[in-house]
Amino acid sequence: MQAKTTILNLPTEEFVQPGTRACTGCGLAIAYRIGLKALGKDTILVVPPSCLTVLQGLFPVASTKLPCLNVTFASTAAAASGVLATLRALGKDNVRVAGWAGDGGTSDIGLQALSGAAERGEKFIYFCYDNEGYMNTGVQRSGTTPIGAVTANTPLKGKLQNKKDVPAIMAAHNLSYVAACSAAYPLDLYDKIKKCIDMPGTKYFHIHIPCPPGWGFDPRYGIKIGRLAVETGYYDLYEVVNGEFKLTAASEKLVEKRKLTPVRDYFRAQSRFKTLTEQQISDIQQAIDAKWSGYYKKDEE
Amino acid sequence: MHIIENGNVAAALGVRLCGVNVIAAYPITPQTPVTEKLSEWVEAGEMKAEYIPVESEHSALSVCIAATSAGARSFTATSSNGLLYMHEQVQWASGARLPIVMCVVNRAVGAPWNVWNDQQDSISQRDTGWMQMYASDHQQIIDTVIKAYYLAEKTSIPIMVCYDGYILSHTYMPFEVPDADKVKAFLPPFKPDYALDPNDPANLNTVTLPDVRMDVRGELAHGYMEIRYLLQEELRGALAVAAETEKRFDEIFGRGGDPYIEPYLCDDAEYVAVGLGSVTYQLRVAVDALRAEGIKVGVMGIKFYRPFPDEAIAKALKGRKGVIVYEKALSYGYEGALASDLKSALYDSLAGTGSMPYVQNFVLGIGGRDIKTHDLTETLRAATKGRVAKEPVWIGLKL
Ligand SMILES: Cc1ncc(C[n+]2csc(CCOP(=O)(O)OP(=O)(O)O)c2C)c(N)n1
Ligand code: SF4
Numbered sequence: 001m002q003a004k005t006t007i008l009n010l011p012t013e014e015f016v017q018p019g020t021r022a023c024t025g026c027g028l029a030i031a032y033r034i035g036l037k038a039l040g041k042d043t044i045l046v047v048p049p050s051c052l053t054v055l056q057g058l059f060p061v062a063s064t065k066l067p068c069l070n071v072t073f074a075s076t077a078a079a080a081s082g083v084l085a086t087l088r089a090l091g092k093d094n095v096r097v098a099g100w101a102g103d104g105g106t107s108d109i110g111l112q113a114l115s116g117a118a119e120r121g122e123k124f125i126y127f128c129y130d131n132e133g134y135m136n137t138g139v140q141r142s143g144t145t146p147i148g149a150v151t152a153n154t155p156l157k158g159k160l161q162n163k164k165d166v167p168a169i170m171a172a173h174n175l176s177y178v179a180a181c182s183a184a185y186p187l188d189l190y191d192k193i194k195k196c197i198d199m200p201g202t203k204y205f206h207i208h209i210p211c212p213p214g215w216g217f218d219p220r221y222g223i224k225i226g227r228l229a230v231e232t233g234y235y236d237l238y239e240v241v242n243g244e245f246k247l248t249a250a251s252e253k254l255v256e257k258r259k260l261t262p263v264r265d266y267f268r269a270q271s272r273f274k275t276l277t278e279q280q281i282s283d284i285q286q287a288i289d290a291k292w293s294g295y296y297k298k299d300e301e
Numbered sequence: 302m303h304i305i306e307n308g309n310v311a312a313a314l315g316v317r318l319c320g321v322n323v324i325a326a327y328p329i330t331p332q333t334p335v336t337e338k339l340s341e342w343v344e345a346g347e348m349k350a351e352y353i354p355v356e357s358e359h360s361a362l363s364v365c366i367a368a369t370s371a372g373a374r375s376f377t378a379t380s381s382n383g384l385l386y387m388h389e390q391v392q393w394a395s396g397a398r399l400p401i402v403m404c405v406v407n408r409a410v411g412a413p414w415n416v417w418n419d420q421q422d423s424i425s426q427r428d429t430g431w432m433q434m435y436a437s438d439h440q441q442i443i444d445t446v447i448k449a450y451y452l453a454e455k456t457s458i459p460i461m462v463c464y465d466g467y468i469l470s471h472t473y474m475p476f477e478v479p480d481a482d483k484v485k486a487f488l489p490p491f492k493p494d495y496a497l498d499p500n501d502p503a504n505l506n507t508v509t510l511p512d513v514r515m516d517v518r519g520e521l522a523h524g525y526m527e528i529r530y531l532l533q534e535e536l537r538g539a540l541a542v543a544a545e546t547e548k549r550f551d552e553i554f555g556r557g558g559d560p561y562i563e564p565y566l567c568d569d570a571e572y573v574a575v576g577l578g579s580v581t582y583q584l585r586v587a588v589d590a591l592r593a594e595g596i597k598v599g600v601m602g603i604k605f606y607r608p609f610p611d612e613a614i615a616k617a618l619k620g621r622k623g624v625i626v627y628e629k630a631l632s633y634g635y636e637g638a639l640a641s642d643l644k645s646a647l648y649d650s651l652a653g654t655g656s657m658p659y660v661q662n663f664v665l666g667i668g669g670r671d672i673k674t675h676d677l678t679e680t681l682r683a684a685t686k687g688r689v690a691k692e693p694v695w696i697g698l699k700l
Contacts (some may be wrong), residue, residue: 040660041499042499043499044497044499045373046367053509056504056506056507057504057507057508058507058509058510058514059504059507059508059509059510059514059522059523060505060507060514060515060516060517060522061501061514061517062507063517064502064504065502066499066502067497067498067499067501067502067503067504067505068502068503068505069371069497069505069506070504070505070506071363071366071367071506071508072363072389072390074359074363074389075359075360075363075366075390077357077363077369078355078360078361078367079363079364079366080364080367081325081353081355081360081363081364081367082323082325082353082363082364082365082366082367082368082370082371082375083367083370083371084353085322085323085325085353085364085367085368085373086323086351086367086369086371086373087371088321089322089323089350089351089368089373090322090350090371090372090373095499110470112356112357112360113356113357113359113360113363115356116355116356116357119356120353120354132561138489187497203328207572208556212552216324257331293328
């Protein structure tokens with residue numbers, strides 16, 4: 001088994017320059033920085049419009065020290081396929097390709113291209129950083145905005161529908177590797193990237209990204225809130241290796257502990273859930289408990 | 302080597318001869334056989350290229366955009382709603398200055414559904430910063446594909462090679478397949494100024510401000526407006542590159558002519574019929590008939606539609622009595638786009654000279670409505686007697 005990376009042996013080489021244009025306390029800034037360390041130098045990035053486009057800086061300055069192709073909103077996975085095709089055609093077999101898109105660019109407008117590329121088995125890693133909304137255009141709902149979250153276009157009642165389960169959709173493509181990660185657990189992200197980097201076909205990462213302005217919390221609490229999402233069992237860290245599901249890191253430990261923090265604590269820490277009623281919260285708590293009793297049972301088998 | 306094949310195969314052979322590295326496409330009638338042929342060659346190992354069977358046209362052009370950004374010569378083809386579905390990427394490709402060549406096998410656009418030929422698809426993309434060339438027969442299709450790569454790579458501007466669906470794409474005609482070695486001599490390997498490379502990282506197509514801005518070395522870098530200005534300037538400059546391309550092609554293959562237009566019996570013509578693509582060859586039959594009656598008519602096919610060779614066209618039409626434009630598309634709400642473009646070219650260079658011809662606009666063949674040579678002859682005859690109407694006149698309409 002691969003040894004777990006710690007803050008002591010994390011490579012020191014940086015691919016993201018200090019001073020990006022991300023908001024203070026942005027979870028994406030953490031995940032991106034650590035993710036690129038895991039991908040390493042010989043990587044070409046493909047990025048659609050999103051907060052990441054802004055984080056990277058404005059022409060002619062760039063905050064990323066990897067070659068990066070900015071593409072249109074719907075085309076990330078197709079463009080990654082195009083880069084790969086060229087690398088094959090020109091015989092450059094030592095270069096990796098990674099798409100890095102938001103949840104809007106993945107779960108909504110980009111899903112068709114992503115599904116197509118995954119079905120073709122294009123060998124790239126696709127990162128969906130999930131800040132649970134269209135943050136770049138001012139916090140509108142996306143397919144992965146959770147039920148009850150207030151956004152700029154679900155302003156009064158919060159989103160009425162459930163979060164779209166994109167990792168499950170991607171796992172249904174029979175990928176060699178699917179992972180759910182969180183910016184609050186960057187080393188788990190790092191190790192998972194390292195683990196799957198040479199696996200065949202498309203690899204999919206879903207990364208939960210606490211977003212201070214979008215979710216309504218003080219920037220200093222980003223990690224805390226990301227962790228709360230995991231500790232409450234609301235967002236789970238896991239991987240699906242060749243179809244085999246397994247909780248990882250903090251989520252795995254929760255199974256041992258068999259004790260979840262009440263989800264209420266997570267909701268109350270952010271203003272976007274302010275319209276959730278006690279009834280809604282208890283319904284969500286019930287759904288989480290049911291999901292986790294499944295995990296406990298599996299653990300006992 | 303001379304062969305008898307259909308227009309789609311002519312296009313595919315051109316692509317193969319150009320040593321394209323990456324092909325991506327999504328099927329749509331009547332384009333489908335071009336890319337089927339290419340997939341067959343790639344799979345059989347007769348052509349060394351990557352063929353990506355994507356899930357949409359938007360993705361097809363996305364693949365080409367990324368492939369060319371990474372340093373490959375790329376190709377795609379489409380028709381009709383496929384081209385419209387690509388529209389976002391069409392603009393992106395020219396803005397990013399990528400020398401992609403795309404065949405547009407012209408077909409009417411929905412709604413309602415119609416699979417037959419007109420040119421509304423490519424004409425609707427005329428303002429996207431791509432070059433557009435129109436072929437009138439199979440020899441022109443294969444030759445234009447080869448010229449297109451040379452021209453696109455010289456200028457870093459993408460090109461659409463347009464040819465009429467069915468009329469050219471599915472009919473069989475004899476044509477000469479250019480010699481592979483000569484194509485190699487004509488078209489040097491693709492060496493882009495910059496290609497995505499971990500050893501020389503750069504961020505391409507970044508958010509760019511309206512104004513110019515200093516880079517880290519203190520040098521001024523373009524703002525969005527400068528970048529777009531240069532696209533326009535270099536598109537205009539591409540007319541000269543097109544002339545050079547035609548000359549080179551003529552020298553190597555022994556086939557050449559005017560780079561922009563294809564005149565037929567125009568020297569002494571008092572009235573010139575103008576069009577894009579195969580209709581101009583059918584117009585030659587009408588012209589022959591009217592010539593036999595002593596009416597001095599000619600036809601001018603326009604090979605280059607964007608950049609618009611306005612000066613060459615105005616020069617060629619100077620002093621004529623009438624210019625009769627036959628179009629298979631409309632700028633809805635006004636008139637045929639070609640008619641407007643011709644008028645503006647004529648106005649620019651002939652206003653006040655007294656040698657300005659009148660312009661009559663005919664619209665025909667929409668959605669594959671049969672174009673009868675008899676109608677061409679009669680409308681052309683009528684138009685030689687003076688301008689028929691200000692509004693475009695639809696030929697063959699049965700209301
Ligand atoms: C075709 C198209 N439609 C809409 C937009 C406007 N747009 C830019 S970014 C964005 C939202 C991005 O959301 P997401 O992918 O979740 O990333 P985030 O901004 O949250 O990081 C939208 C709607 C666009 N650029 N292109
Ligand atoms: S809006 Fe949210 S995701 Fe976007 S940069 Fe700011 S903190 Fe990060």
